[in-house]
Amino acid sequence: MGASTAGLTFIIVGASVSGLASAISLKKSGHNVLVLEKDPKLGGAASGFNGCARICPNGSKILLDWDLLHPETKAKSAPMPGFTFFKRAVPRSLAYCFCLTRYRLVNAGYTEGSKADFLGENRWNEDLLFEARGGYMQFRHQDLMRILYDEAMRDSSSQVTVRFGAEVVNIDCEACTVTLRSGEVHTADAIIGADGARGIVRQTLMEEEGESLASDVPNGLTVYSAIVPKALVYENGLAPWFYEYDDIGSSIWVGPDRSVWIFPVGHENDLAVSVYTTDSTQDGTWTEPPEKRITDVIGKCDIRLKKLLPLARNVTCVQMKNPYSLESWVSESGRVVVLGEAAHPTIPAGLHPYSIALEDAVFIGKIFSHTKDPQRVPEFLYAFQENREKRCARIRDIDLEYVQACTVPLGPMHDQRDAGMRANHAAGRNAMEGDFQQMLDEFGIVFGYNASDDADEWWINWGRFRNPNTEHGYGETDGRLRPTSFISSVTSSATEETECDQC
Ligand SMILES: Cc1cc2nc3c(=O)[nH]c(=O)nc-3n(C[C@H](O)[C@H](O)[C@H](O)COP(=O)(O)OP(=O)(O)OC[C@H]3O[C@@H](n4cnc5c(N)ncnc54)[C@H](O)[C@@H]3O)c2cc1C
Numbered sequence: 336m337g338a339s340t341a342g343l344t345f346i347i348v349g350a351s352v353s354g355l356a357s358a359i360s361l362k363k364s365g366h367n368v369l370v371l372e373k374d375p376k377l378g379g380a381a382s383g384f385n386g387c388a389r390i391c392p393n394g395s396k397i398l399l400d401w402d403l404l405h406p407e408t409k410a411k412s413a414p415m416p417g418f419t420f421f422k423r424a425v426p427r428s429l430a431y432c433f434c435l436t437r438y439r440l441v442n443a444g445y446t447e448g449s450k451a452d453f454l455g456e457n458r459w460n461e462d463l464l465f466e467a468r469g470g471y472m473q474f475r476h477q478d479l480m481r482i483l484y485d486e487a488m489r490d491s492s493s494q495v496t497v498r499f500g501a502e503v504v505n506i507d508c509e510a511c512t513v514t515l516r517s518g519e520v521h522t523a524d525a526i527i528g529a530d531g532a533r534g535i536v537r538q539t540l541m542e543e544e545g546e547s548l549a550s551d552v553p554n555g556l557t558v559y560s561a562i563v564p565k566a567l568v569y570e571n572g573l574a575p576w577f578y579e580y581d582d583i584g585s586s587i588w589v590g591p592d593r594s595v596w597i598f599p600v601g602h603e604n605d606l607a608v609s610v611y612t613t614d615s616t617q618d619g620t621w622t623e624p625p626e627k628r629i630t631d632v633i634g635k636c637d638i639r640l641k642k643l644l645p646l647a648r649n650v651t652c653v654q655m656k657n658p659y660s661l662e663s664w665v666s667e668s669g670r671v672v673v674l675g676e677a678a679h680p681t682i683p684a685g686l687h688p689y690s691i692a693l694e695d696a697v698f699i700g701k702i703f704s705h706t707k708d709p710q711r712v713p714e715f716l717y718a719f720q721e722n723r724e725k726r727c728a729r730i731r732d733i734d735l736e737y738v739q740a741c742t743v744p745l746g747p748m749h750d751q752r753d754a755g756m757r758a759n760h761a762a763g764r765n766a767m768e769g770d771f772q773q774m775l776d777e778f779g780i781v782f783g784y785n786a787s788d789d790a791d792e793w794w795i796n797w798g799r800f801r802n803p804n805t806e807h808g809y810g811e812t813d814g815r816l817r818p819t820s821f822i823s824s825v826t827s828s829a830t831e832e833t834e835c836d837q838c
């Protein structure tokens with residue numbers, strides 16, 4: 336890959352969501368991209384797993400902006416009008432207390448013919464979705480990957496190359512080169528690590544900070560993901576519980592320590608199941624089967640779940656961690672950056688990881704629409720972190736909050752959550768109002784964002800004021816720029832410089 340054309344050359348490590356989306360976005364800005372993926376096939380297709388890619392409104396709007404939501408791609412997703420809350424299990428203390436009053440309730444949820452313990456429901460507010468100008472879409476992971484891949488490759492015979500079975504085993508940040516397992520070496524103007532939380536690029540930056548993957552600390556929860564084909568649900572007579580119950584079609588079963596989320600996914604409206612559990616400590620991946628069966632990590636639970644979960648196919652398990660937070664997303668050399676999971680590991684199977692990965696891609700492509708000067712690479716990479724870090728951390732916290740709210744151990748908070756939801760439902764309100772209003776407001780924050788506008792704002796306020804001939808973007812002697820020093824150096828140059836670089 337030479338720098339023959341006018342654009343910069345980028346190497347992207349990892350052809351998953353953030354890698355392919357960044358390739359699309361950088362291509363739109365006129366750059367050349369080589370994407371290197373270690374797996375032999377797109378979307379982990381070499382393993383059986385093909386889970387649920389949840390795209391929240393701000394993410395689906397990006398797909399729309401890229402003109403990727405044609406009728407045939409839309410048809411590959413299932414909608415999510417909201418979700419219903421049930422109890423996964425009735426805690427023994429509560430069952431006992433009901434027992435004193437109404438015997439029938441002791442068996443709530445556990446026996447054939449009993450009713451599920453319904454807590455309430457949350458429907459997306461029309462205004463919220465309208466303002467976000469997008470809907471909630473749930474694709475099969477591999478379908479979404481195919482949509483992104485095809486767009487990356489469209490009309491780009493020379494601009495974008497994607498290589499599978501190309502594992503990067505070493506990165507030289509100074510020389511801006513990567514070495515593949517085959518021994519091949521590639522050089523570029525910049526290297527983007529889109530290779531996930533355990534990828535080599537994140538590890539390389541952690542090493543620069545004297546850390547290792549051991550600094551990511553398990554938080555006690557593991558998420559199992561699987562698909563239950565719709566046909567199996569019908570064959571086993573479970574449709575009344577999972578397809579015909581209401582018009583929402585998605586349910587979250589909350590309970591002490593474990594929670595089961597069931598959402599329709601893909602063209603077939605199969606059921607995507609996520610189980611957050613404290614019963615596994617396996618450090619699994621998205622492409623390997625788990626050691627323990629899914630039915631062994633759900634604890635005592637409602638009969639509906641007991642019947643559904645044995646039908647789960649192609650199960651995986653991924654551990655939740657409190658990740659080490661990289662101080663710098665950019666190497667000391669200023670040429671290597673991480674984004675997506677590699678920069679800010681999210682909550683596996685959370686509501687927002689895919690949209691955040693798409694936003695990262697829009698942002699990086701958009702700022703690089705303003706330069707083809709290799710000298711400005713470090714400055715732009717630091718700007719990426721400077722502008723994206725806070726939002727990504729905030730959204731991770733929001734996703735974590737949902738999971739924690741659904742898995743609170745028995746105790747006052749557990750009881751308060753249930754009572755709050757029941758009271759809301761009794762009053763004809765959304766389950767998440769009142770005590771949970773803050774969480775609802777947070778959805779507004781997540782949806783109410785435009786990465787492209789945000790990137791423009793950086794350019795208008797900061798980027799365009801710099802003169803690449805006199806300012807290199809390096810403020811400190813070790814060549815490493817902290818976000819704060821970046822702001823102050825830009826601020827001072829903004830006031831001193833009158834010259835403007837392609838305003
Ligand atoms: C195969 C697969 C299936 C997934 N399925 C689901 C799902 O069903 N539901 C869900 O909620 N989330 C799923 N995820 C996670 C989801 O993709 C992320 O949470 C996020 O949305 C996007 O992350 P990302 O693109 O930054 O990184 P990731 O999706 O983690 O992808 C990183 C990519 O980098 C590649 N890579 C790693 N190391 C190297 C290396 N040394 N050289 C070259 N390439 C390398 C990996 O093979 C992978 O393709 C899946 C991830 C993968 C990899």
Ligand SMILES: *[C@@H]1O[C@H](CO)[C@@H](O)[C@H](O)[C@H]1NC(C)=O
Binds near residue numbers: 648
């Ligand atoms: C499970 O994986 C196999 C491939 O190993 C695939 O053919 C099948 O469709 C998958 N099933 C589901 C429900 O995803």
Ligand SMILES: *[C@@H]1O[C@H](CO)[C@@H](O)[C@H](O)[C@H]1NC(C)=O
Binds near residue numbers: 397400
């Ligand atoms: C972001 O804003 C721009 C205009 O500033 C608009 O063209 C684009 O559609 C918006 N994108 C999203 C994803 O809302």
Ligand SMILES: CC(=O)N[C@H]1CO[C@H](CO)[C@@H](O)[C@@H]1O
Binds near residue numbers: 393396466
């Ligand atoms: C990227 C994106 O979709 N941004 C939109 C998210 O939603 C808000 C409204 O809530 C819009 O203003 C953004 O443009």
